[in-house]
Each structure stands twice: as structure tokens, then as C-alpha cells.
Amino acid sequence: MAGQHRFLLTPGPLALSDEVKAQMQYDLGSRDASFKTITAEVRNLIVDLVGGNGAYSAIPMQGGGSYGIEAALASFVAPSDRPLVCINGIYGERMLKMLQLRGVHAVSITVPSDQPLSISQISEYLEKNSKITHLCFVHCETTTGVINPLGPIVELAKQHGVKTIIDAMSSFGAVEINSKQVEFDILVTSSNKCIEGPPGVSFVIASLEMLNSNVEHMNSFVLDVRDQWNTFEKSGEWRSTPPTHVIQACAKALERLTIEGVSRRAERYCSVRDAIIRATASYAFPLLDARIRSPVCLALTAPDVIRTQKDLDALYAHLVDYNLYIYTKLHSPSRSFRIGCMGRIDPMWIRLLAIAFKDFFDGNRGIRRHLPASKNRFVEKAL
Numbered sequence: 001m002a003g004q005h006r007f008l009l010t011p012g013p014l015a016l017s018d019e020v021k022a023q024m025q026y027d028l029g030s031r032d033a034s035f036k037t038i039t040a041e042v043r044n045l046i047v048d049l050v051g052g053n054g055a056y057s058a059i060p061m062q063g064g065g066s067y068g069i070e071a072a073l074a075s076f077v078a079p080s081d082r083p084l085v086c087i088n089g090i091y092g093e094r095m096l097k098m099l100q101l102r103g104v105h106a107v108s109i110t111v112p113s114d115q116p117l118s119i120s121q122i123s124e125y126l127e128k129n130s131k132i133t134h135l136c137f138v139h140c141e142t143t144t145g146v147i148n149p150l151g152p153i154v155e156l157a158k159q160h161g162v163k164t165i166i167d168a169m170s171s172f173g174a175v176e177i178n179s180k181q182v183e184f185d186i187l188v189t190s191s192n193k194c195i196e197g198p199p200g201v202s203f204v205i206a207s208l209e210m211l212n213s214n215v216e217h218m219n220s221f222v223l224d225v226r227d228q229w230n231t232f233e234k235s236g237e238w239r240s241t242p243p244t245h246v247i248q249a250c251a252k253a254l255e256r257l258t259i260e261g262v263s264r265r266a267e268r269y270c271s272v273r274d275a276i277i278r279a280t281a282s283y284a285f286p287l288l289d290a291r292i293r294s295p296v297c298l299a300l301t302a303p304d305v306i307r308t309q310k311d312l313d314a315l316y317a318h319l320v321d322y323n324l325y326i327y328t329k330l331h332s333p334s335r336s337f338r339i340g341c342m343g344r345i346d347p348m349w350i351r352l353l354a355i356a357f358k359d360f361f362d363g364n365r366g367i368r369r370h371l372p373a374s375k376n377r378f379v380e381k382a383l
Contacts, residue, residue, distance in 0.1 A: 004323070006323060006325050007322075007323050007324050007325065007346070007349045007352070008325050008340070008343060009276075009324060009325060009326050009339050009340050009341075009345065009349065009353065010325055010326060010327050010339075010340040011142050011170065011193075011296065011297040011327055011338055011340040011342065012142075012169075012170070012190075012192045012193045012199070012340065012342065013192045013198065013199050014192060014193070014196055014340070014342050014343030014344070015343040015344045015345060016196060016197070016198060016249075016253075016343065016344060017196065017253075017256065017344050019252060019256070020196065020197060020198075020249050020252050020253045020256070021198075021249065022252075023245075023248040023249040023251070023252045024198065024245040024246070024248060024249050026245075026248060027244075027245075028244050028248065029244075030237075030238065030241060030242050030244055031237055035242075035244060035247070036235075036236035036237060037236075038247060038248055038251050039060065039232070039236065039238070039242070039247060040236060041251050041254075042058075042060065042247060042250055042251050042254060043057070043058040043059075043060065043232070044058075045251075045254040045255070045257075045258060046058035046189075046203050046205060046254065047205070048258070049172070049173070049177075049254075049257070049258070049262065050177050050178065050179045050187070050205060051178045051179050051180050052179040052205065055179065055207060055208060056179055056205055056206065056207055056208065057205075057206060057208060057211060057229060057233075058203050058204070058205050059203065059204045059205075059206065059225050059228050059229045059232065060201050060202070060203055060228075060238075060242075060247070061201065061202045061203070061204060061223075061225065061228060062200075062201065062222070062238075062240070062241075062242060062243060063200070063201070063202060064190055064192070064199050064200065064201075064202060065167075065169040065188070065189070065190035065192075065193075065202050066094065067202055067223075068188040068189070068190060068202025068203065068204055069094070069095060069098065069167055069169075069188050069202075070098045070223060071188075071202070071204060071222075071223040071224075071225050072165055072186050072188050072204050072206075072225060073095065073098050073099055073102070073104075073136070073165065074102060074218070074219075074220055074223040074224075075204075075215070075218060075223065075224060075225040075226055076134075076163070076165060076185075076186055076206075076210055076225070077099065077102075077104055077133075077134055077165070078104075078215075078216075078217040079102070079103055079104055079217055080217075081104065081133040081134060082105060082106070082107065082129075082131045082132050082133050082134075083099060083104065083106045083107075083132070083133060083134035083135070083136050083165075084106070084107055084108070084109065084122075084125065084126070084129070084132045084134070084135050084136070084162075085099065085106055085107070085108045085109075085136045085137070086108070086109050086117045086122060086135065086136070086137040086148075086153070087108050087109065087110045087111070087137075088110070088111045088112065088113050088115060088116065088117055088138075088141050088143075088146060088148070089113045089138065089141035089142070089143030089144060089146070090141075090143045090331075091138045091141055091142065091143065091167055091169070092108075092110075092136075092137060092138050092141065092167075095136050095137075095138070095165075095167065096108050096136075099136075106136075107129075107132075109121055109122060109125055112333075113141065113143050113144045113146065113331065113333060113334060114144055114146065114287055114288055114299075114334060115146070115292075116146055116147065116148050116149060116292050117137060117148045117149065117153065119149060119152050119153065119156060122135070122153060122156060123156055126156065126157075126160045126162065132160070132162055133162060133163065134162060134163045134164070134165055135153065135156075135157040135162050135163070135164050135165070136164075136165045136166075136167075137153060137164075137166060137167070138166075138167040138169075139166055139167065139168045139170075139171040139175070139177075140168070140169075140170040140171035140175065140294045140296060142169070142170045142294075142296065142297050142338070143299075143331055144287055144288060144299040144331065144334065144336060144338075145288060145293055145294045145296065145297040145298055145299050145338070146288055146292050146293075146294065147171070147175070147292055147293070147294045150166070150171075150175075150177065150182055150184075151181065151182045154166075154182050154183065154184050155182075158183065163185045163186070163210070164184050164185045164186065165185065165186040165188075166184055166186065166187045166188065167188055168187045168188060168189045169188065169189055169190050169193055170193050170194065170294065170296045170297070170342075171189075171194070171294070171296070172187070172189035172193070172194060172195070173189070173193065173194030173195050173196070173257055173262060173265060174194040174262065174265050174266045174269055174294075174295050174296055174342070175262070175266060175294070175295070176262050176263060176266075183207075184207075185206070185207050185209075185210050186204065186205070186206050186207070186210060187204075187205045187206075188202060188203065188204050188205070189202065189203050189205070190202040190203065191203075191246060191249075191250050191253070193296070193342060194257075194265065194269075194296060194342055195250065195253050195254060195257060196253045196256065196257065196342070196343055196344070197246065197249050197250040197252075197253035197254075198245075198246050198249050198250075199246075200243040200246035201242075201243055201246050201247060201250060204225050206225065206229070211225075211226055211229050221239075222240070227239065266295045269295035269296055269341045269342060270295045270341075272341040272345050272350070273293070273295060273297075273298050273341040275347070275350045276298055276339055276341065276350055276353065277298065279350050279351070279353050279354035279357065280300060280353070280354070280357050282357075282358070282361075283302055283305075283357050283358070283360075283361035284300040284301060284302040284306075284357070284361075285300065285301060285302075286298060286299065286300060286301075287299040287300065287301050287334055287336045295341060296340070296341055296342050297327075297338050297339065297340045297341055297342070298338065298339050298340075298341060299331070299334070299336040299337070299338050300336060300337055300338075300339065301334065301335055301336045301337075302361070303335060305361055305364045306330070306335065306337060307335060308330070309329070309330045309332075311330075312328070312329075312330040312337050313328075314360075315337075315360055316328055318356060318359070318360045319353075319356050319360075321356075322352055322353075322355070322356040323352075324349065324352060324353055324356060326338065326339045326340070327339070327340065339353075
């Protein structure tokens with residue numbers, strides 16, 4: 001199967017359009033004027049998508065989403081700062097860990113991963129803790145696909161004079177983000193989610209105020225967002241070897257996103273998500289309430305059959321026989337598994353998914369009895 005295209009139903013990397021993949025066939029020199037032009041186009045398109053011209057800049061960073069997040073935290077949070085990390089999933093936990101590894105005294109608020117972050121809880125914490133300097137959170141937490149309230153959280157931070165650092169990995173490109181309406185400070189995304197490009201580059205979208213602020217704490221070359229930005233502004237070049245093929249593909253992907261529009265892309269993803277729900281309805285059900293489901297991925301539970309990672313491994317292996325690929329990891333607290341709705345998903349794949357689910361679950365239903373519904377929506381850990 002080495003030369004065969006997989007049918008990717010994952011939350012990233014994605015199935016890419018032939019037009020985007022074709023751009024990676026061309027070899028360009030990293031210091032060549034043509035590549036500097038492409039880099040500038042990518043940066044401008046990113047800023048345009050958030051309506052940030054004149055107030056923000058987009059800084060590409062070599063590496064995937066986690067690299068971009070750690071670069072933002074390293075560049076804009078000093079050891080003496082006191083960031084508050086709001087957590088309702090794995091990626092919020094990762095932000096906290098990154099800060100702790102850098103010796104930053106970060107604090108956190110945690111809510112269950114099937115619930116959005118609580119505005120009242122954050123407000124109460126900020127009222128009682130005046131030393132908080134930054135508010136860090138994930139816009140779309142792909143642990144379960146829950147959408148957190150971006151605008152109200154940013155507004156709350158502004159009221160308290162707190163800077164915001166936002167993981168928008170899975171929301172940028174499929175959820176409208178307008179910097180004129182939501183005046184965030186730092187927002188990070190990556191190439192291989194709703195932009196529909198290949199993995200390998202992240203984008204830190206930073207306010208010019210933050211970029212021009214003084215810094216004395218930076219102790220990393222590769223994570224230094226300001227230095228990367230200054231180099232782009234002065235010479236148009238990357239400081240070190242860039243992912244030239246990925247950037248070329250991203251330029252085409254961003255062009256396609258601009259033409260399609262964020263709202264229409266969201267509609268396309270929602271259609272895929274709802275089709276997956278219908279295709280799997282006899283065997284699994286969505287973890288999240290419809291009001292807080294994102295367009296980008298779907299967390300499903302099937303507690304009578306999928307209870308452990310070993311169970312999910314069996315389902316995964318079964319789907320591979322149909323050339324279908326979902327996310328491989330079970331989220332243990334909720335016993336949910338994820339199917340991605342992003343990328344160039346062919347409707348035929350979803351019809352094939354329905355057949356594969358029927359074959360798998362009908363063959364396993366007689367093995368286990370149906371478990372009673374948990375009162376707190378999560379299957380009890382003791383089971």
C-alpha cells in the first residue's frame with residue numbers, strides 16, 4: 001500500500017487537494033527572491049484572514065503546531081510572569097506543561113473535556129488573583145472537538161489587563177476569527193488543519209504591540225518569534241532552513257481558503273460531520289451536545305463495544321481493511337474516539353465508513369452487554 005492514497009478521516013494531517021500537493025513538486029532555493037515572494041504572500045494571506053492589516057503580523061515558524069505554541073509561550077511569557085492556563089483537554093494540558101518545563105509559575109483552571117471553558121469561573125479567578133499576566137487557552141480543543149467561547153474570554157482578559165495566547169490550531173480557517181471584533185494578542189495555528197496544507201509549519205499571529213515590546217528573557221534561538229519576525233521584516237528571509245516545499249503548498253492552500261471563505265469551509269466540514277453522525281448512528285453517538293460541537297472533528301462513544309484502547313485498536317485495524325483511517329488514540333476519561341471532518345473528504349468515504357461500522361459492530365454486539373448510561377456522561381472509571 002506504499003503508493004496508495006489513504007482515505008484520511010483524521011483531525012490532521014488531512015487529505016489534501018491535488019492542486020495543493022502539486023506545489024510540492026517544485027524545488028526552490030530558500031534565499032531566492034521567488035521564495036521570499038511566496039513567504040510574503042503566505043504571511044499576508046494569514047493576516048488578511050483575521051482582518052489584522054496594520055495591527056498584526058504573521059510569523060511562520062519551522063515545525064508543527066506544538067512548535068508554534070511553545071515558540072509563542074517562550075517568546076511572550078517571561079519567567080517572572082504568572083500565566084493562567086484554562087484547560088478542557090489534552091492541548092490545554094500541553095500548554096501548561098510547556099510553561100512548567102520553562103520554569104514559569106503557571107496556574108490552571110480545569111473543566112471536563114466535554115464542556116466548554118466557563119466564563120464565570122475564569123472571571124472569578126481573575127477577580128481574586130490580580131497578579132495573573134497572561135490567559136492561555138485552546139479555541140477548539142480537538143481532544144473532543146469542543147469549541148470554547150473565544151470572544152468572551154478575550155474580552156474578559158482585556159478587562160483585567162491580561163494578555164491572551166490562544167491555540168487556534170483547529171479553528172483557524174473553519175471558525176470566523178476577526179481581530180477587529182476579538183482583539184487577541186497572540187494566536188497560533190498550523191498548516192495541516194483547516195488551512196488544508198501539509199504539516200511542517202506553524203504560524204504565530206501576533207499584535208505589533210507585542211512584537212515591538214522589549215524582551216530580556218529569551219533563551220532559545222529556534223523559538224524566538226520576535227527575531228524571526230525582525231528578519232522577515234528586514235530581509236524577507238527565514239533565519240534558518242525553511243520548509244520550502246511546505247510553504248509553496250501552503251500558499252496554494254491559503255489561496256483556496258480565501259476563495260472558498262471561512263464560513264463556506266465551515267459549512268462543508270459541518271456537512272461532513274453530520275453525514276458521519278448519520279452513517280454511524282446505529283453503533284455510536286456523539287460525545288458532545290450539538291451546541292458546542294466544532295465543525296472540524298467528531299468525538300464518538302460506543303460504550304458497549306469500545307471501552308479500552310485495545311478495543312479501539314481492533315476497530316482501527318478493521319477500518320484499515322477498508323482503507324479508512326481515523327485517529328488512533330482513545331480518550332480514556334470519556335472513552336471517546338475521534339473522526340476528522342477536515343480536508344478533501346469524498347462522500348464515498350463516509351458511505352464506506354457506514355459499511356465498515358456495520359460489519360465491525362454487528363460482529364461485536366453479541367460479545368458485550370450494553371452498559372448503562374453514566375450520570376455524568378462519562379463511563380465510570382471503575383467499569
